[in-house]
Amino acid sequence: MSDNSERKVELAELFIPKFHPAELVFAIALVVLSVFLFSQFEAQTRVIEGKELAGQPGFWSWISIVGMLLFGTPYLVTVILKARADNGRASVPQELLQWVVAVEYVLWFMAYVMLVPWLGYLLSTIAFSILLLFRVGYSKRNFFLWALIFDLVMIAIFKGFLRVNIPGGAIYEYLPPALRNFMISNF
Amino acid sequence: METFLSSLDMITSWSVLIALIIGSIGGVIIGAIPGVGPPMAIAILLPATFAMEPIVGLTLLLGVYGSAMYGGAIPAVLMNVPGTAVNALTTYDGYPMTRSGQGARALSLCYGASFFGGIFSVVCLMAFAPVLADVAPLFGSREIFMAALLGGVLVVIAHRGHGLFSGFMFCFGMFLASIGLETSELTQRYTFGMTWLSSGVDLIVVILGIFALSQAFHLLTADDEDTIEVEKPVGVGKRLGEVARMPRASIISSTFGVIMGVIPGVGQFIAQFFSYTIIQKTSKNPEQFGAGAPEGIVASEAANNAVPAAAMIPLLALGIPGEALTAMMLSVFYVHNVVPGPNLFLSEFDFVMALYLCLILINVITLIFLLVSTGFIVNVSSIPNRYLGVLTLTLCFIGIYALRNSVTDCLLAAVFGVIGLVFKRLDLPTIPIILGMVLGEIMETKFRTSMARIDHYYEFINRPISGTIFAIIVIAILTHLFFQIKYWRQSRSTGV
Numbered sequence: 148m149s150d151n152s153e154r155k156v157e158l159a160e161l162f163i164p165k166f167h168p169a170e171l172v173f174a175i176a177l178v179v180l181s182v183f184l185f186s187q188f189e190a191q192t193r194v195i196e197g198k199e200l201a202g203q204p205g206f207w208s209w210i211s212i213v214g215m216l217l218f219g220t221p222y223l224v225t226v227i228l229k230a231r232a233d234n235g236r237a238s239v240p241q242e243l244l245q246w247v248v249a250v251e252y253v254l255w256f257m258a259y260v261m262l263v264p265w266l267g268y269l270l271s272t273i274a275f276s277i278l279l280l281f282r283v284g285y286s287k288r289n290f291f292l293w294a295l296i297f298d299l300v301m302i303a304i305f306k307g308f309l310r311v312n313i314p315g316g317a318i319y320e321y322l323p324p325a326l327r328n329f330m331i332s333n334f
Numbered sequence: 335m336e337t338f339l340s341s342l343d344m345i346t347s348w349s350v351l352i353a354l355i356i357g358s359i360g361g362v363i364i365g366a367i368p369g370v371g372p373p374m375a376i377a378i379l380l381p382a383t384f385a386m387e388p389i390v391g392l393t394l395l396l397g398v399y400g401s402a403m404y405g406g407a408i409p410a411v412l413m414n415v416p417g418t419a420v421n422a423l424t425t426y427d428g429y430p431m432t433r434s435g436q437g438a439r440a441l442s443l444c445y446g447a448s449f450f451g452g453i454f455s456v457v458c459l460m461a462f463a464p465v466l467a468d469v470a471p472l473f474g475s476r477e478i479f480m481a482a483l484l485g486g487v488l489v490v491i492a493h494r495g496h497g498l499f500s501g502f503m504f505c506f507g508m509f510l511a512s513i514g515l516e517t518s519e520l521t522q523r524y525t526f527g528m529t530w531l532s533s534g535v536d537l538i539v540v541i542l543g544i545f546a547l548s549q550a551f552h553l554l555t556a557d558d559e560d561t562i563e564v565e566k567p568v569g570v571g572k573r574l575g576e577v578a579r580m581p582r583a584s585i586i587s588s589t590f591g592v593i594m595g596v597i598p599g600v601g602q603f604i605a606q607f608f609s610y611t612i613i614q615k616t617s618k619n620p621e622q623f624g625a626g627a628p629e630g631i632v633a634s635e636a637a638n639n640a641v642p643a644a645a646m647i648p649l650l651a652l653g654i655p656g657e658a659l660t661a662m663m664l665s666v667f668y669v670h671n672v673v674p675g676p677n678l679f680l681s682e683f684d685f686v687m688a689l690y691l692c693l694i695l696i697n698v699i700t701l702i703f704l705l706v707s708t709g710f711i712v713n714v715s716s717i718p719n720r721y722l723g724v725l726t727l728t729l730c731f732i733g734i735y736a737l738r739n740s741v742t743d744c745l746l747a748a749v750f751g752v753i754g755l756v757f758k759r760l761d762l763p764t765i766p767i768i769l770g771m772v773l774g775e776i777m778e779t780k781f782r783t784s785m786a787r788i789d790h791y792y793e794f795i796n797r798p799i800s801g802t803i804f805a806i807i808v809i810a811i812l813t814h815l816f817f818q819i820k821y822w823r824q825s826r827s828t829g830v
Contacts, residue, residue: 164495164762169760173760191524193519193521201785204516207774208509208512210508215502215506217505219498221498222498222502245759246752246755246759248555249555252554252723253748255727256727256744259727272728272731283554283721301729301732305736309382309385311736312739313735314739
């Protein structure tokens with residue numbers, strides 16, 4: 148049983164944001180990005196001689212980046228102050244690790260994306276969801292069965308009914324013509 | 335009357351009715367699953383709606399938007415876990431009522447208040463629609479530019495405790511929207527020599543990354559919580575009329591929802607906060623709030639359900655979305671070459687009225703569905719996190735890949751997915767970047783159009799409406815700064 152039943156929600160807790168010291172890493176990255184973009188202004192936009200700034204093609208990029216610097220610098224300062232005041236209860240490396248862990252699922256997703264043009268939407272989706280379920284630790288047959296049903300219903304709705312634009316797989320070329328057309332249209 | 339009949343004719347087609355039913359029921363189920371939420375569902379559905387008629391696509395998305403908060407109240411009341419983010423306040427009084435054996439009563443109050451808030455806001459909109467139709471054409475390029483700027487300022491101000499971050503992200507969104515080929519001199523901006531960036535960064539790709547993929551990654555990296563056993567509520571429909579005995583809480587909260595919904599960049603949280611605080615302070619039993627006050631539930635649910643209809647006003651009348659979900663809907667308009675704004679009210683007022691009628695039907699369908707299916711929805715709320723993450727990731731693929739069958743889009747969305755995950759983990763707001771992209775593009779277009787017509791910058795604010803909006807911007811910034819300084823002094827003097 149989780150501890151939800153015992154948790155008392157405070158009103159302030161719902162409206163006042165929480166702070167994690169790992170935000171400092173994020174804030175530094177944002178300011179570095181802003182400075183880099185600002186340094187690239189002349190190289191990445193065309194500057195027309197004799198025209199005022201507001202009429203330059205890159206004016207809107209300039210406004211955006213200056214805004215990023217104007218908000219980003221004091222943001223970094225406030226995060227530094229908050230991090231100093233923090234008692235160090237939360238672990239920064241542990242939080243950063245959680246960000247890195249997500250990259251594994253980016254790779255899973257991109258593998259799925261790369262697989263679809265070869266295996267087709269149906270086979271790729273089933274293979275992807277079954278393997279990923281196994282990876283995240285599910286082993287009971289029911290979980291796989293429900294995932295399979297979910298995949299079939301989802302494909303029937305999006306590809307078969309709503310006709311979303313997903314091409315057939317290269318593997319479909321090996322099917323008999325009638326079945327191939329059916330598979331390209333619906334799966 | 336002729337307009338009304340024409341709008342009625344629009345929504346009595348099979349495709350609209352099916353979209354209404356699927357959107358409303360789907361929204362309830364999505365809302366009832368903690369960790370999914372309407373932004374993700376709408377982001378995934380978005381590309382699928384591009385092939386539909388505008389009224390059908392928008393009805394489907396509105397259905398999800400308008401009904402998700404109804405569903406989100408179920409786990410909030412029965413399990414102390416909000417189904418959607420805006421149901422968090424409902425846990426405050428809903429769960430204590432469940433613990434004292436009044437779960438069914440609490441859900442009745444949620445459904446009744448949500449229904450009242452939803453219908454109240456649509457009635458307000460319909461009553462004010464003729465006024466809007468008169469005012470909207472007075473908005474030219476300068477006025478729309480000022481209104482979009484006001485939206486940006488309010489996005490920053492409304493994110494209490496995250497003002498600087500929101501300002502940064504709003505500007506970053508503006509920057510993203512400026513990448514690629516600009517149309518005035520046909521030059522490239524910040525493409526770094528990469529041809530795929532010439533067409534710019536697609537808003538839908540960013541939306542799908544920030545709202546959908548990030549949620550999938552968040553679920554996959556989370557732990558599965560133990561299943562919470564809950565008693566299925568019985569007799570929810572019998573107490574539905576109890577809300578009618580709390581007219582003060584219902585009307586005040588719904589009014590806040592309407593007002594805050596209309597103002598770009600503000601939204602449900604502020605509406606809830608104000609309405610809950612006022613209802614508590616003026617209640618005969620303020621000590622009950624937080625311990626199972628029926629009026630507290632009404633304040634929370636009526637306020638948040640009054641927002642969706644009201645949020646459609648700036649979108650339809652000015653073409654300015656006030657929050658992420660209406661920003662997504664804007665892309666449906668653009669895909670079909672329907673330009674929301676003053677002209678929509680002049681030339682296609684029946685379309686606007688049809689959307690309002692759809693909003694009423696969404697509330698009716700949702701309420702009926704909830705009265706017969708709450709027991710079933712309780713089961714849906716218990717799907718484990720990581721299992722949900724796998725299913726969500728397969729759904730995300732359709733949303734992104736169906737756009738252009740582009741691997742680059744998928745990779746870009748995945749990058750924004752990781753950024754969105756960091757936002758979620760650090761409790762940072764996700765909406766400013768999206769509004770920055772949408773409002774930034776509107777502001778640049780209107781700024782350039784206006785510049786061609788004026789001799790001096792002063793002419794941006796020397797017209798009645800643009801001048802008034804400018805004055806509101808100045809007052810909003812000064813008030814915000816005043817309270818920030820006051821808060822800073824207080825915290826220094828108390829040493830907190």
